Amino acid sequence: MSLIPGLVRAELRKLFTTRLWWIMLIVTLLLVGMYLGFFMAFAGVSQDGGAMPELDTPQWTEIAWATGASTGIFVMILGVVMMTSEYRYQTITGTFLVTPRRGLVIVAKLLAGLIVGALFALAVLVFEAVTVIPAVTLAGGEFSPSASRVPQISLGIVATLTLYAVFGIGLGALVRNQIGGIVAAVVWSYVIEGIFTGIPALHGVGKWLPAGAAQALMSIDLDTGLGRPEWLPAWAGALVLVGYGLVFAAVAAATTVRRDIT
Amino acid sequence: MAAIEIKNLVKSFGPVKAVDGVSFSVEAGSVTGYLGPNGAGKTTTLRSLLGLVTPDSGEALVNGRRYVALPRPVTEVGAVLEATNFHPGRTARNHLRVLCTAAGLPGSRADEALEQVGLADAADKRVLGFSLGMRQRLALASALLGRPRVYILDEPANGLDPAGIEWLRGFLRHLAHVEGAAVLVSSHVLAEVEQTVDNVVIIAKGRLVRQGSLAELTSNGERVIRVRSAQAADLAPALETAGGMVERVEDGLLRVRGLDAETIGRVALDRRIVVTEVTQERSDLQTVFLELTEGR
Structure with a gap:
């Protein structure tokens, strides 16, 4: 077990000595920026019974702040690549030559994934702070973390991004093909989760999916015009997310430990 | 205890028996x-030895232990497998530093190993632009990181130019004969390793065909001229008078030991005998190897 810290550092070094991480970071921040711009533009606009709050209200900050959680897909892709590039470029051979106890490699990758997810969450939160706070202040409102439940939502963003990185690593270990893994991640989060968490009639299923559980964790109560969602209680959302993390970690370990590397 | 020991190794992939009861050992x-x-089963044997492939039965041991049981494997065994084991976007130095970090070795080992294989100038270039020969050198550098005493190399001469092959030969001989390491090197081209190796193990269709020292396998080191x-x-009697041992193979064909081609020519000239062929016979090793390789 004393090997673990070195192995985690090696995994982080693998990621940070190639280019993908900063491309993903830029895309992540661009997406958050796009959502925030959209919410600013439509602040105070109501339509079909649903309404976007005014920019100077705590409710607007709450909704805007929560957009950070929607970037889970990018850390998930990063997780997929952390695993599948080892197979794509056959660096897995060198990795296992240095550390033939493959379980340790998987544990190190998952821990590195958690760290990467947390770093991305940190970047997103900083980005949100430097855009949302001035926007609210300029609109004549007062940025109130407690009224907008910023701490709880931030925690939800950190939990979502760290766990999505773990999902990605597990998915990558299962699929091993890089393109296949990325496509599966996109289909999962945009199509499957999108449908089941976006359409209220399907929330009965959607609340049990990672995205639904993440929403529960943040307790975002927004009527998008399709009706109010019914999420799990926050603590149950947290449990569901951790459960998914454990399942994906187990998948990563089980599909990697005994397989022949030829 | 032998540095490398393979005992009755068996490994199948589906219906194909890749390795079928191979045993041999390599000494320091x-x-x-x-x-x-x-396709003879060389790579499967080496990958079993390195814990990448799980054998169906038998044992493959390094320093008396299975590879996965070695506490710090890179300090005991250096391995070179295919030349493609690099992320193209990572620099040579970073590739080695990743391995150093994982192995708990100081990062300075990366630069020392690059120096040793003659890649110091390319340390900060991304592997993307490397030739096959440079990739082989980088692979060798990663094997050197932990200063191991056992080396396992799978077709290391692939992709090297003639100068690179010559360099590799000297390098492997130095590791074994000066530093006392045990070196196991696979090849499908006899000529690549013939001048380097002390011992030979020949495998075909997963089975051991022949093993022994190079001297033993090359007809006791004696040259035979047809x-x-x-x-x-x-x-024949004239050659015997000149000191040769002559074997009469068939009408008009002799096998001569103990004389070189020039002496044989002079003897024939002195006796005004017309000779239609004077050829050095292939060594036993080459004969065995060609029989195996030409049959497929």
């Missing part, structure tokens, strides 16, 4: 060539 201070045609002449009956 020697280079062993593991030879066989493509001489063809219509007057062989007159030539």
Whole structure:
């Protein structure tokens, strides 16, 4: 077990000595920026019974702040690549030559994934702070973390991004093909989760999916015009997310430990 | 205890028996060539030895232990497998530093290893732009990181230019004969390793065909010259007088030991005997190897 810290550092070094991480970071921040711009533009606009709050209200900050959680897909892709590039470029051979106890490699990758997810969450939160706070202040409102439940939502963003990185690593270990893994991640989060968490009639299923559980964790109560969602209680959302993390970690370990590397 | 020990190794992939009951060992201070045609089971043997492939039965041990049981494997075994084991976007130095970090070695080992294989100038270039020969050198550098005493190399000469092959030969000989390491090197081209190896293990279709020292396998080191002449009956006693051991193979064909081609030519000239062929016979090793490789 004393090997673990070195192995985690090696995994982080693998990621940070190639280019993908900063491309993903830029895309992540661009997406958050796009959502925030959209919410600013439509602040105070109501339509079909649903309404976007005014920019100077705590409710607007709450909704805007929560957009950070929607970037889970990018850390998930990063997780997929952390695993599948080892197979794509056959660096897995060198990795296992240095550390033939493959379980340790998987544990190190998952821990590195958690760290990467947390770093991305940190970047997103900083980005949100430097855009949302001035926007609210300029609109004549007062940025109130407690009224907008910023701490709880931030925690939800950190939990979502760290766990999505773990999902990605597990998915990558299962699929091993890089393109296949990325496509599966996109289909999962945009199509499957999108449908089941976006359409209220399907929330009965959607609340049990990672995205639904993440929403529960943040307790975002927004009527998008399709009706109010019914999420799990926050603590149950947290449990569901951790459960998914454990399942994906187990998948990563089980599909990697005994397989022949030829 | 042998540095590398393989006992009755068996490994199948589906219905194909890749390795079928192979046993051999490699001692410290020697280079062993593991030879066989493509698909003979060389790579599967080496990957079993390195814990990448799980054998169906039998044992593959390094320093008396299975590879996965070695506490710090890179400090005991250096391995070179295919030349493609690099992320193209990572620089040579970073590739080695990743391995150093994982192995708990100081990062300075990366630069030392690059220096040793002559890649110091390319340390900060991304592997993307590397030639096959440079990739092989980088692979060798990663094997050197932990200063191991056992080396396992799978077709390391692939992609090297003639100068690179010559360099590799010297390098492997140095590791074994000066530093006392055990070196196991596979190849499907006999000529690549013939001048380097002390011992030879030949495998075909997953089975061991022949093993022994290079000297043993090359007809006890003695050179045999085939001489063809219509007057062989007159030539034979003359060659014996000159000090040769002559074997009469068939009408008009002699096998001569103990004389070189020039002496044989002079003897024939002195006796005014017409000779139609004077050829050095292939060594036993080459004969065995060619029989195996040409049969497929």
